[in-house]
Amino acid sequence: xxxxxxxxxxxxxxxxxxxxxxxxxxxxxxxxxxxxxxxxxxxxxxxxxxxxxxxxxxxxxxxxxxxxxxxxxxxxxxxxxxxxxxxxxxxxxxxxxxxxxx
Amino acid sequence: xxxxxxxxxxxxxxxxxxxxxxxxxxxxxxxxxxxxxxxxxxxxxxxxxxxxxxxxxxxxxxxxxxxxxxxxxxxxxxxxxxxxxxxxxxxxxxxxxxxxxxxxxxxxxxxxxxxxxxxxxxxxxxxxxxxxxxxxxxxxxxxxxxxxxxxxxxxxxxxxxxxxxxxxxxxxxxxxxxxxxxxxxxxxxxxxxxxxxxxx
Numbered sequence: 112x113x114x115x116x117x118x119x120x121x122x123x124x125x126x127x128x129x130x131x132x133x134x135x136x137x138x139x140x141x142x143x144x145x146x147x148x149x150x151x152x153x154x155x156x157x158x159x160x161x162x163x164x165x166x167x168x169x170x171x172x173x174x175x176x177x178x179x180x181x182x183x184x185x186x187x188x189x190x191x192x193x194x195x196x197x198x199x200x201x202x203x204x205x206x207x208x209x210x211x212x213x
Numbered sequence: 214x215x216x217x218x219x220x221x222x223x224x225x226x227x228x229x230x231x232x233x234x235x236x237x238x239x240x241x242x243x244x245x246x247x248x249x250x251x252x253x254x255x256x257x258x259x260x261x262x263x264x265x266x267x268x269x270x271x272x273x274x275x276x277x278x279x280x281x282x283x284x285x286x287x288x289x290x291x292x293x294x295x296x297x298x299x300x301x302x303x304x305x306x307x308x309x310x311x312x313x314x315x316x317x318x319x320x321x322x323x324x325x326x327x328x329x330x331x332x333x334x335x336x337x338x339x340x341x342x343x344x345x346x347x348x349x350x351x352x353x354x355x356x357x358x359x360x361x362x363x364x365x366x367x368x369x370x371x372x373x374x375x376x377x378x379x380x381x382x383x384x385x386x387x388x389x390x391x392x393x394x395x396x397x398x399x400x401x402x403x404x405x406x407x408x409x410x411x412x413x
Contacts, residue, residue, distance in 0.1 A: 113405070119351075122348065122351055125348075126257060127253065129256060130249055136244070136248050139244070143270060146270060147277070
């Protein structure tokens with residue numbers, strides 16, 4: 112015999128009263144403020160900038176592939192514009208030889 | 214002609230505005246106000262106390278950083294709830310499945326949790342013991358569900374959110390919410406069948 116859906120629902124509803132232990136939120140706030148101070152200090156460093164860029168990229172979801180492809184294309188175009196194309200060779204126009212019978 | 218129900222004013226409007234202007238105590242008050250509910254959500258999705266704590270730190274940090282972008286189109290609670298669900302689901306995708314040690318930890322056994330004491334059977338130790346065993350099995354059953362199914366069960370059955378609200382937070386249709394719940398309930402029923410027959 113299976114428990115009814117209603118009975119399962121009642122059992123699950125009992126879990127609504129689950130709480131963290133006494134004093135949890137006071138400690139939580141202390142830790143939260145500490146992390147905020149560390150975050151402010153980190154933002155001023157280059158590694159913080161890299162981390163934020165990585166986080167932003169990972170949050171893009173499926174669009175990150177489009178952004179990545181666009182960035183790669185832009186870099187390729189920039190490279191093609193900047194890199195020298197090779198030595199220019201002066202072409203001497205051909206002059207027909209005048210063979211005169213003497 | 215149909216009239217749209219006027220949107221109820223956000224009860225947290227003043228606190229949110231103060232927090233947006235840099236009042237950290239206002240944001241602290243919001244953490245205290247919604248902490249327990251978000252704790253319940255994340256804990257029932259992850260089944261792990263330490264992960265719950267870390268996730269909550271990240272969730273509130275993310276909310277604080279993004280507070281400037283909050284325009285009040287939804288209530289603050291709906292907004293932060295959405296952040297909590299998204300962060301937790303992202304975490305669950307990355308995490309390898311591991312046993313929910315906290316739920317079987319002797320320090321936090323079902324027998325000690327006042328919320329799990331069935332007052333109707335409080336005078337009957339055998340019945341209470343059966344109930345505790347059932348709760349352990351229920352936690353195992355929850356862990357056996359996929360992330361998406363566990364999420365809707367946590368939101369509907371445990372947190373008591375209506376289908377429409379769940380659909381809005383998860384950005385899925387109400388029909389999808391109902392079908393996921395239906396499937397999840399069937400899975401829970403099958404998982405608990407043996408335990409139920411033995412105990413009741």
